[in-house]
Amino acid sequence: MKRSIPLAIVMVGGILFMIQYFIPHQHSQTLFDYYTQWAPIVGAFALVLGVGSLYRLHSHKIKRKAKNWQYSYAVLVPLFLIPIFALIMPESLGGGIMQNMGGDRVTQGVFDFAYLNVQVPIQATMFSLLAFYIASAAFRAFRAKSALASILLIAAVIVMLGQVPIGELIGKWFPKIGLWILRYPNLGAKRAIALGVGFGMLATQLKIIFGVERNWLGGAGK
């Protein structure tokens, strides 16, 4: 039962909505509307599982005093405190959530403060670090060791210079050749990859719908 019911739901649902897409009738549209309203609600239950699982993992780590257990507090405290400040606490006590920033309705509670002064800079910093590592990696690894590597290197240099205004000062043809590389050789290769991925996805989805591919069930029913 644990395997056959999910398989039946996937098969019926998959075939139904494949057919629904091609039926321009009011009943078909109503069914589709119901689905788009229900699916996020059903999916929201995954949040309960996710939070529960995260809490269990880190509370066990703290109880067992496992390696780096102190960091688990950094997960659990904001996990519960931030929603309390955002959704429960009154604005006078630092509660509230950033809504429409136009006009005078600007809140600056704990939630907003944490978002603007912790989350935004942390995420931006993580992404910015790429520039440093890319520069270091390019210096050490980007070698014209073979004909193909040389072509890659030359193309990279042209595209990099073509993407910045200073490249045009160095040579007016840099942006033109850079764009040509992006619009033709790059596009051809990407198109081939996209088609391959597309056919692969189609095949996998058909296999899932018809029950050939069952890995998504995990260990259910075993």
Place this chain on the structure above:
Amino acid sequence: MNIWEKMLNVDRRWIFLLIGIACVVPFFNPLGLPILPSAEVMGIYDHIEGLGPDNAIIVSFDFEPGTAAENQPMSVAALRHAFARNIPVYVTSYWPLGQAMAAMAISELTDESLEDYFKYVEWEDWASIRDQGIVDRAGIEEAWTAEGNTLPENARGWVFEGRDIAFLGYLPYFHLVILGMTSSIASQFPTDVSGTPLEEMPIYQDHKSLRDIDLAVTSAGGSACVSWITYGREKIGLPIAFGVTAVMATDYYIFIQSGQIVGQMGGLRGAAEYEVLLKENGYNKGYGKAFIGMDVQNIAHLLIIFLVVLGNIAFFAGGFHKKTKLKGRR
């Protein structure tokens, strides 16, 4: 260890320092080099330029703070263009953190301390005009100014909440939300983020579903933008414009060539190109953050190319292409 080997084994922290200097110095000594808009960016600009108060667009903040340096300026530029042309805008977000990025963009454009800002009129403030049954954009502005409201000197125009903008925000499973909006926007977003019912808003009266929307600008830091093609463009023919990070831009030229998107802003360069178009056409007196940031890219790109060339010279001059391993193993 000879000089070439020493060079190849240089401590990586020196390279980090050089990149750090390259990122900081241009902010103090701006180069301000001219940027020529590409056909990909002009495609988006021309599309929005062809719209007016009777049309409507969506600007979707489909990114998180990590890629804000690239994505935020392009979203701000598209919003500025729409506000300046009085095109009604629905603002959405694919990710939870994107909603706050959207709020920050609206805040930036309506910040009264900045030049060329848009004076934001809250929903409650123009209730008397709605009560008179005035719904067209020109009529609303006329009635508003007739009530004694004057546009501040450094402001570019008015933004009426509910008519010029509806901030819908984030919903989970956004690809399903896009699908749902093809039938009805209000079915997915019964209210805006402030709790105002969407069905009461003048913007909604003529733009009830994605079928009534003339363009969706998705500014994305991941593959979220493709959902707009899959569920918006391919299902109902919704015109789409991409704003993506530079590393993603190469992936999406296929959608330009196939005609599935009207254009693409690729990375900071794409955003800077849009800012140039806005300034050249009188929608902004100055340039935005992307144009300023391009100075950093100028120097950083040159530096990386210099490092690559230097690395290759040392590699071949030192004869390391004949050896299997460097002593330092760096």
